[in-house]
Amino acid sequence: MTRTKRSAWTLAAGATFSVASALTAVIASPYLLRWLGADQFGAYRTLIDWFAVIAFLDFGVGGALMAALAQRSGEHGAFSVGYNLAALERAAMA
Numbered sequence: 001m002t003r004t005k006r007s008a009w010t011l012a013a014g015a016t017f018s019v020a021s022a023l024t025a026v027i028a029s030p031y032l033l034r035w036l037g038a039d040q041f042g043a044y045r046t047l048i049d050w051f052a053v054i055a056f057l058d059f060g061v062g063g064a065l066m067a068a069l070a071q072r073s074g075e076h077g078a079f080s081v082g083y084n085l086a087a088l089e090r091a092a093m094a
Contacts, residue, residue: 001009033041 032044036044
């Protein structure tokens with residue numbers, strides 16, 4: 001499969017997931033509202049929104065760390081169990 005086809009499939013899968021997630025939220029909200037009541041549903045939505053904000057505040061650190069670890073792994077072979085947090089931080093800063 002060519003890179004273009006893989007990209008198209010990835011785009012289609014992402015769009016399908018987004019549509020399915022939105023439909024699930026639209027369908028489930030009335031049931032949750034009825035089951036939890038207005039006050040608890042509001043607390044639930046607040047909690048979900050805070051999790052979304054926290055995920056947004058990642059600022060790409062996870063992706064940058066993965067790239068740094070992949071580069072370090074390629075330079076020095078597979079990571080051994082003996083790597084500690086300080087070694088991972090040095091790899092991310094390199």
